[in-house]
Amino acid sequence: MAREKVIQGDSTPRPKPERASTPLAAPPVALGSVFNPDDQRFDDELRPQRLSEIVGQKKVLGRLQILLDATLKRKEPLGHILLDGPPGLGKTTLAMTLAREMGVECQITSGPAVEAPKDLLSYLTNASYGSVLFIDEIHRLRPNVEEFIYPVMEDFRVDIVLGEGMNARTINMKLKPFTIIGATTRSGMLTAPLRDRFNFREHLEFYEVADLAEIVRRNANKLRTAIAPEATQQIAIRSRGTPRKANNLLRWARDFATVKDDTGSITLPIIEQALAMLEVDQLGLDQQDRRYLQTLLSVFAGGPAGIQALGHTMNVPPDTLEDEVEPFLLRLGFIQRTPRGRVITSSAMEHLGITTGSGTVDEQRQLF
Numbered sequence: 001m002a003r004e005k006v007i008q009g010d011s012t013p014r015p016k017p018e019r020a021s022t023p024l025a026a027p028p029v030a031l032g033s034v035f036n037p038d039d040q041r042f043d044d045e046l047r048p049q050r051l052s053e054i055v056g057q058k059k060v061l062g063r064l065q066i067l068l069d070a071t072l073k074r075k076e077p078l079g080h081i082l083l084d085g086p087p088g089l090g091k092t093t094l095a096m097t098l099a100r101e102m103g104v105e106c107q108i109t110s111g112p113a114v115e116a117p118k119d120l121l122s123y124l125t126n127a128s129y130g131s132v133l134f135i136d137e138i139h140r141l142r143p144n145v146e147e148f149i150y151p152v153m154e155d156f157r158v159d160i161v162l163g164e165g166m167n168a169r170t171i172n173m174k175l176k177p178f179t180i181i182g183a184t185t186r187s188g189m190l191t192a193p194l195r196d197r198f199n200f201r202e203h204l205e206f207y208e209v210a211d212l213a214e215i216v217r218r219n220a221n222k223l224r225t226a227i228a229p230e231a232t233q234q235i236a237i238r239s240r241g242t243p244r245k246a247n248n249l250l251r252w253a254r255d256f257a258t259v260k261d262d263t264g265s266i267t268l269p270i271i272e273q274a275l276a277m278l279e280v281d282q283l284g285l286d287q288q289d290r291r292y293l294q295t296l297l298s299v300f301a302g303g304p305a306g307i308q309a310l311g312h313t314m315n316v317p318p319d320t321l322e323d324e325v326e327p328f329l330l331r332l333g334f335i336q337r338t339p340r341g342r343v344i345t346s347s348a349m350e351h352l353g354i355t356t357g358s359g360t361v362d363e364q365r366q367l368f
């Protein structure tokens with residue numbers, strides 16, 4: 001497997017430009033096939049470069065800043081860090097910014113890309129003192145690779161077995177101390193031994209509307225697009241607590257405004273029309289979210305329904321539903337995850353325009 005690109009950290013403090021000088025410059029890093037190519041291009045364009053440019057997640061940032069300062073003071077490598085949380089909340093961004101703040105190299109790979117221990121070997125032997133190895137989707141590492149990584153994380157040692165059976169020999173190789181930053185959307189799928197080998201674990205939560213509005217404002221500035229404060233607020237409200245969604249809605253609104261408005265600026269009427277055309281509703285739910293709720297309601301009588309069954313009925317991989325659709329519906333209190341499966345709630349039915357009246361949800365569900 002070919003190694004993916006390496007980005008070089010930059011320890012020199014830079015002034016923060018209010019406007020990027022080349023807003024459409026080629027992305028500095030290619031992350032292989034992990035992302036939707038479209039999202040990736042856009043992600044890289046707008047990705048904050050320094051810790052001070054990251055908006056929101058104040059508590060997490062506060063703790064990471066302490067780790068960073070201590071590391072820089074002692075001139076020792078950072079401990080291994082696990083970042084978890086739903087897609088698009090800034091795990092990759094945080095990992096890259098940490099490496100950049102430390103002024104070290106950052107190698108990037110992902111769980112599914114590492115098929116065997118030998119695929120990881122080149123990353124490990126290339127890891128310089130204090131550098132960062134970012135492993136995305138770390139919950140998808142194969143068991144044999146996971147076992148191989150344990151001594152790496154604990155003692156910076158690899159154990160290579162040569163030969164087979166009676167003649168098998170184990171060779172130990174020492175590595176330079178470095179940092180593994182793992183990212184996962186499913187920390188629950190990580191095995192306990194792997195999870196325990198991370199010195200620090202941080203969970204990223206959905207963003208507040210005020211933080212998302214600030215992200216939209218800064219990014220519109222980077223993209224040299226004029227946007228009205230009310231339009232910024234609308235994007236923030238409807239981006240499901242997720243910076244990546246906010247960026248994607250901003251991109252759509254910019255395209256829409258370019259075509260529909262002579263000045264190309266994003267005003268409140270423009271954003272309303274743009275989001276209506278995209279079928280994003282007042283809470284930010286899109287077609288897929290509503291289809292999920294409608295399937296749960298009409299095919300499974302409101303639940304309980306297993307995720308596999310839901311996925312098969314909707315013809316969407318259950319993993320996609322679990323990663324991309326359910327976290328926000330759970331946060332809104334639109335579904336419940338019970339031991340017997342997913343159940344729709346009365347607030348979801350109200351949102352879909354189905355009045356629950358005075359009856360219980362269960363009674364109401366009998367109607368469907």
Ligand SMILES: Nc1ncnc2c1ncn2[C@@H]1O[C@H](COP(=O)(O)OP(=O)(O)OP(=O)(O)O)[C@@H](O)[C@H]1O
Pocket residue numbers: 042043044046047048053054055056057086087088089090091092093094183185215243244247
């Ligand atoms: N705190 C933040 N401040 C400003 N922009 C952010 C922040 N977090 C994320 N973003 C924006 O959202 C985009 C997506 O973030 P990122 O790629 O880091 O998410 P992720 O958690 O790694 O997602 P995935 O699980 O899909 O890999 C970034 O390119 C960046 O532009």
Ligand SMILES: [Mg+2]
Pocket residue numbers: 091092093136183
């Ligand atoms: Mg990522």
